Amino acid sequence: MNRITKSDHSFDHYIIDLLNATDDELNEIAKTLGLGLSLQELRFIRDHYLIKEKKATDIELQTYDQTYSEHCSHKTFKGFVNTPEGTINGLLKSYIKKETDEINAPWCYSVFEDNAGIVDLSYEIAVAIKVETHNHPSAIEPFGGAATGLGGVIRDILGVWANPIACTDVLCFGPLNYPYNKLPEGVKHPSYLFNGVIDGIGSYGNSIGIPTVNGATVFDEDYTGNVVVYAGCIGVLRKEEYVKEVKKGDYVVLAGGKTGLDGIHGVTFASAELTKESETTSRPAVQVGNPIEEEKLKRAIKQISEERLGSGITDIGGGGISCGVCETADKYNLGVQIDLDKIPLKAAKMAPWEIWISESQERMLLAVPPKNLEKVIQIFKDEQTDATAIGRYDDSGLAKLFYHEVKIAEIDLKSLFEPPKTTRISAWIPPKFVEPELDVPTDLGLILKKMLASYNIASKEKVVRRYDHEVKGQTVVKPLQGWNAGPNNAAVLKPLEDSLIGVVVSSGLNPRFGKIDPYWMAASSIDEAYRNNIAVGGRRIALLDNFTWGNPEYPDRMGSLVEACKACYEIGKTYEAPFISGKDSLYNESPLGPVAPTLLITALGIIPDITTAVTMDLKKPGSSLYIIGETKTELGGSEYYNLYGYLGNLVPKVDAQNAINSYKKLTTAIDSKLVLSCHDLSDGGLGVALAETSFTGGLGIKINLEKVPVSEEMRLDYLLFSESNSRLLVEVSDNNAQQFEKIMQGTKYSKIGTVTSEPQLEILYLNKKILREPLNELIKAWKTPLEGPR
Amino acid sequence: MKRQDIRVLLMRAPGTNCDLEALRAFRDLEVTAELIHSQKLFKTKNLDDYNIIFFPGGFSYGDYVRSGAIWAKEMEYRIGKELKAFVEKGKPVIGVCNGFQVLVETGFLPAFNGKSIEPEAALGNNTHGYQCRWIRMKKVNKGNCRMLSEIREGTIIQNPVAHGEGRFILPPTNLVKLLEKLYENDQVVFKYCKEDGSPANEDWPINPNGALDDIAGICNPEGNVLGLMPHPERAYYGHLMPTWTSTGLKKYGDGYQFFESIIKYTEKNF
Amino acid sequence: MEIFLKFICLDIQELKTSTWFVIFMRFKAFVYVTLKSGYSDPEGETTANALTGLGYNVVSVRSSKAYEVIFEASDESNAEYLINEMCRRLLTNPTKDDYRIELSEL
Amino acid sequence: MEIFLKFICLDIQELKTSTWFVIFMRFKAFVYVTLKSGYSDPEGETTANALTGLGYNVVSVRSSKAYEVIFEASDESNAEYLINEMCRRLLTNPTKDDYRIELSEL
Numbered sequence A: 001m002n003r004i005t006k007s008d009h010s011f012d013h014y015i016i017d018l019l020n021a022t023d024d025e026l027n028e029i030a031k032t033l034g035l036g037l038s039l040q041e042l043r044f045i046r047d048h049y050l051i052k053e054k055k056a057t058d059i060e061l062q063t064y065d066q067t068y069s070e071h072c073s074h075k076t077f078k079g080f081v082n083t084p085e086g087t088i089n090g091l092l093k094s095y096i097k098k099e100t101d102e103i104n105a106p107w108c109y110s111v112f113e114d115n116a117g118i119v120d121l122s123y124e125i126a127v128a129i130k131v132e133t134h135n136h137p138s139a140i141e142p143f144g145g146a147a148t149g150l151g152g153v154i155r156d157i158l159g160v161w162a163n164p165i166a167c168t169d170v171l172c173f174g175p176l177n178y179p180y181n182k183l184p185e186g187v188k189h190p191s192y193l194f195n196g197v198i199d200g201i202g203s204y205g206n207s208i209g210i211p212t213v214n215g216a217t218v219f220d221e222d223y224t225g226n227v228v229v230y231a232g233c234i235g236v237l238r239k240e241e242y243v244k245e246v247k248k249g250d251y252v253v254l255a256g257g258k259t260g261l262d263g264i265h266g267v268t269f270a271s272a273e274l275t276k277e278s279e280t281t282s283r284p285a286v287q288v289g290n291p292i293e294e295e296k297l298k299r300a301i302k303q304i305s306e307e308r309l310g311s312g313i314t315d316i317g318g319g320g321i322s323c324g325v326c327e328t329a330d331k332y333n334l335g336v337q338i339d340l341d342k343i344p345l346k347a348a349k350m351a352p353w354e355i356w357i358s359e360s361q362e363r364m365l366l367a368v369p370p371k372n373l374e375k376v377i378q379i380f381k382d383e384q385t386d387a388t389a390i391g392r393y394d395d396s397g398l399a400k401l402f403y404h405e406v407k408i409a410e411i412d413l414k415s416l417f418e419p420p421k422t423t424r425i426s427a428w429i430p431p432k433f434v435e436p437e438l439d440v441p442t443d444l445g446l447i448l449k450k451m452l453a454s455y456n457i458a459s460k461e462k463v464v465r466r467y468d469h470e471v472k473g474q475t476v477v478k479p480l481q482g483w484n485a486g487p488n489n490a491a492v493l494k495p496l497e498d499s500l501i502g503v504v505v506s507s508g509l510n511p512r513f514g515k516i517d518p519y520w521m522a523a524s525s526i527d528e529a530y531r532n533n534i535a536v537g538g539r540r541i542a543l544l545d546n547f548t549w550g551n552p553e554y555p556d557r558m559g560s561l562v563e564a565c566k567a568c569y570e571i572g573k574t575y576e577a578p579f580i581s582g583k584d585s586l587y588n589e590s591p592l593g594p595v596a597p598t599l600l601i602t603a604l605g606i607i608p609d610i611t612t613a614v615t616m617d618l619k620k621p622g623s624s625l626y627i628i629g630e631t632k633t634e635l636g637g638s639e640y641y642n643l644y645g646y647l648g649n650l651v652p653k654v655d656a657q658n659a660i661n662s663y664k665k666l667t668t669a670i671d672s673k674l675v676l677s678c679h680d681l682s683d684g685g686l687g688v689a690l691a692e693t694s695f696t697g698g699l700g701i702k703i704n705l706e707k708v709p710v711s712e713e714m715r716l717d718y719l720l721f722s723e724s725n726s727r728l729l730v731e732v733s734d735n736n737a738q739q740f741e742k743i744m745q746g747t748k749y750s751k752i753g754t755v756t757s758e759p760q761l762e763i764l765y766l767n768k769k770i771l772r773e774p775l776n777e778l779i780k781a782w783k784t785p786l787e788g789p790r
Numbered sequence B: 001m002k003r004q005d006i007r008v009l010l011m012r013a014p015g016t017n018c019d020l021e022a023l024r025a026f027r028d029l030e031v032t033a034e035l036i037h038s039q040k041l042f043k044t045k046n047l048d049d050y051n052i053i054f055f056p057g058g059f060s061y062g063d064y065v066r067s068g069a070i071w072a073k074e075m076e077y078r079i080g081k082e083l084k085a086f087v088e089k090g091k092p093v094i095g096v097c098n099g100f101q102v103l104v105e106t107g108f109l110p111a112f113n114g115k116s117i118e119p120e121a122a123l124g125n126n127t128h129g130y131q132c133r134w135i136r137m138k139k140v141n142k143g144n145c146r147m148l149s150e151i152r153e154g155t156i157i158q159n160p161v162a163h164g165e166g167r168f169i170l171p172p173t174n175l176v177k178l179l180e181k182l183y184e185n186d187q188v189v190f191k192y193c194k195e196d197g198s199p200a201n202e203d204w205p206i207n208p209n210g211a212l213d214d215i216a217g218i219c220n221p222e223g224n225v226l227g228l229m230p231h232p233e234r235a236y237y238g239h240l241m242p243t244w245t246s247t248g249l250k251k252y253g254d255g256y257q258f259f260e261s262i263i264k265y266t267e268k269n270f
Numbered sequence C, D: 001m002e003i004f005l006k007f008i009c010l011d012i013q014e015l016k017t018s019t020w021f022v023i024f025m026r027f028k029a030f031v032y033v034t035l036k037s038g039y040s041d042p043e044g045e046t047t048a049n050a051l052t053g054l055g056y057n058v059v060s061v062r063s064s065k066a067y068e069v070i071f072e073a074s075d076e077s078n079a080e081y082l083i084n085e086m087c088r089r090l091l092t093n094p095t096k097d098d099y100r101i102e103l104s105e106l
């Protein structure tokens, strides 16, 4: 029997009879309407309509489809996971949020609630932060995908009434020299994606005038088929402007760009695997960004929040108007009535359901009390953008949609926001890789230069300079340090004119570790983000988690996800760094296989006085150089093994208790103004960190390698290139050395050498010279690979 | 006139985005500075209330067509007469980055023989694409640009640049003659230079965009309209300088003298 | 060809003072804007390098912008006049740009 | 028409293994890249608004890019093949762009 019938109305409007529909029929309906709903969800909806004794309409089912999608409802993170050790009731609840709840930090202002995580900056001011993924669209159309990804996350910040002050981006590509003939059909070349993504982020961020201040660029074979694009945004807001009091009778105001056929079914697309047809079939889901439209929105929203004219706000992202409107209504226990005819359209011919779920960019949704409506609309007009009242909130608990004066949908909001829970199966089997047996190289200097020239370590100037990181005049510690443009550990921003308080942003990710062990990968990422933040003087750190994983319906992908979540709970808790926001992007699979499990940790710290911030460049000849932390034979997933084509097994672990102990002391030393420079040890270990700090400051180094604290006797190459966590290089002026050592007592640290005025890096081992390289050669090796014309 | 009576008009359009730094600088110097949407001015047309007009950087109208072009033409059409009258009174008009582009597109710069109808110069695509980096520029103006007379000739200033279209160029058919004229009129104000002040010789990245003869900023023959690509407003405070953690922190950075000079000049002469 | 009957003034400057019936026609113009020779074209060079890097024997690439403008004018010569004016006033900067127009009636 | 005598390989993939004499010809291709319909074109819209603001009766503007590529190929059909490949691999994104090629021998 045909369960879908067209209504008598002149426009696209279908009635769907779900009564007693069989599984096959349900699947058939989903297929006809292009829905991504699972059978379990379809049955749930069918039963809901049975109880209500009514027929469904196409637009109603489309609404369920949007709301239940992985992208909007996070069903994997909220659902059940059956593991060999038992059932987990929600990864989010059992690990991530649990960590936050148990830490219970009083400075967390609003977490895991709104569009962004919000923490205190001062008594009156708060900082909001959000990081998003935009992988699938960027794989299809790198420029537009990345640009609209950034545009979307900026709207998340606008969506908590905050004023955006900075952006971040973390990008993962296949190797730029990947052979063309090995690319499967439909997969674009890494260098095409690289240029497109960077131009897209740059063009959007620069045009809207928000500096992009921190990020990372990673290259690995496993990203060839699945490019990863994370975009983040940070904003500040006065707490009293954080208005959330939508009431019955308030208007639903849609502001910004017009609604078009672009971006329809973006959500379902983002929650599905990429195939070779994605390029053509997914086309409407990829969009062209218009940063100037968003710039206008930003100005208007700032004024509206300053004058407290709105009662609520949210961005329009995944799921389009349907999600924004229904979520708001449900959040305030209200109902809503929308007149779809009022929505300004780009395209002449759009079906009502298309208008309702279109994800056209640069739109925001405001709730406005009747007395302020006129004023709000005028503010948008003055910025040369549109705002329209498209409906009103009521207390019905229903979303009622009208089109050409016909009621075309009546959706029970409760059923929409309490979807059936999914159950996933997890089974993590640790892989075994070859632990290489390498000869000890004779020329360590040559190896160091090769390490510096590897894509993952080499200078990312070509990326960073494409982004304006100075606009707004608040960037106190910049991504690139000084005239030699060394890699700073974190960015420091000074967002308030009348205060010296600063915001510190850093990030950590270690995808190669994740191929070996997702638990220690996550632990390492947390440690890296945290120690980068500490290194410049940050503290009171909040974390964001962004998971990019393969298809969670495979038990092994799910298993590694569980491992990573466990580490988030355990390591994060020991660091007392609460998670305040995050996002997951699953189903990153391509004809080349799943994406490397990639957890990005973003750390947001504060620094009470930006004038005490520490950069990574050496400052003064004659000062002492210290290493903090212990070096271990942990080269699994290291750049050094990678140089020889190996992955290895011995992945770096994290001794969280000891790490946090030394970090706290380092902060004390920084606050006592004892620290001249500080650089974190990460990719390429000690050797690379020494080279970077040295050529950035234009000063030499002489160290004795035997002074480095080790867990066991180590080969010199391993000692130099091991990527053990929780280590930092610290420069202390000679006359402060004693005081510094006193503070660091009780931690693993050691003075390993001195800063010299000779422009060279000299490493001795038991008085034997094992490496001596002029700084200009090191910097050349580091800068060359990603420099030059594009 | 008294400092607190000085009124600065900062204009903005959709996509202007370096306005708040500039506003902050003027306010720090204790003058009255107002940031106004150009649409509003198109209605009131009252430029006469102001002593200084400042066009901030950004991407006005997305820099579509050409950087600054759309805003420039719109302005010319709507308040062209009023702007021209303002300039002819000798009052300072300054454009930074996108503002410079606007002044070139409206014909207020270089304005060899008064405001031109069509642009006489262009800010073309950078030789190395969009770049955000710190540069050094030297003040080479011999005194014609009186609003900067507080900055000694030969002073080297560190400022950031951030643009994709900022390569100063003149028409190829008449290049040599026009360049000569630019120097003859003492219209060249800032040139990109090396650390020791020697010429960049169009070498990238010392000259970050490939500008003709390393020109970073120019003024009109009368000296009261000034445009430059680098951003003094982003180097206003000491903690914004690129090496403050190693060279020591001062309250103000290299951009301070730029704004201070303009204000002092206005104080003395109006 | 379509013919549009519109309330419109002949002189845009007089918009506020006078309106009367005029028969207007619709035109389509392709405008190609290229950098004058003598200027280096960074985008073109980058593209040429990239194509060479992909293994093609590329001698040179010049990049340009193009606009398809659909507009109204009273007749063909008026249309030609208007589109040239648009080019000079907005679409090009004569210092650096050359342009070429392909005009057709719709 | 010019004829070029060059050391060159026929198959770019084999660049490293084999080289021999081939007669090559030079071609010029104009490539026009336009956004597929259905995509919004902020540049075109902004330009149209600006032109309207200057007093023209502009109905719409679509912005696009164009490249003039001068390259070498063994014959016309090879040239056509190569320029199409360049378009697909670098100059356009088939997802969102349409393109049109005008090829001529030099």
Ligand SMILES: Nc1ncnc2c1ncn2[C@@H]1O[C@H](COP(=O)(O)OP(=O)(O)O)[C@@H](O)[C@H]1O
Pocket: A168, A169, A170, A171, A212, A213, A214, A215, A216, A217, A457, A458, A460, A463, A464, A467, A478, A479, A480, A486, A487, A488, A489, A490, A532, A682, A683
């Ligand atoms: N994609 C990017 N976007 C913005 N900034 C980036 C990006 N990639 C690298 N950076 C910045 O460049 C600097 C050096 O990066 P990187 O070499 O990855 O540092 P680290 O060694 O600390 O991981 C950092 O300040 C980082 O924020």
Ligand SMILES: [Mg+2]
Pocket: A456, A457, A487, A683
């Ligand atoms: Mg690095």
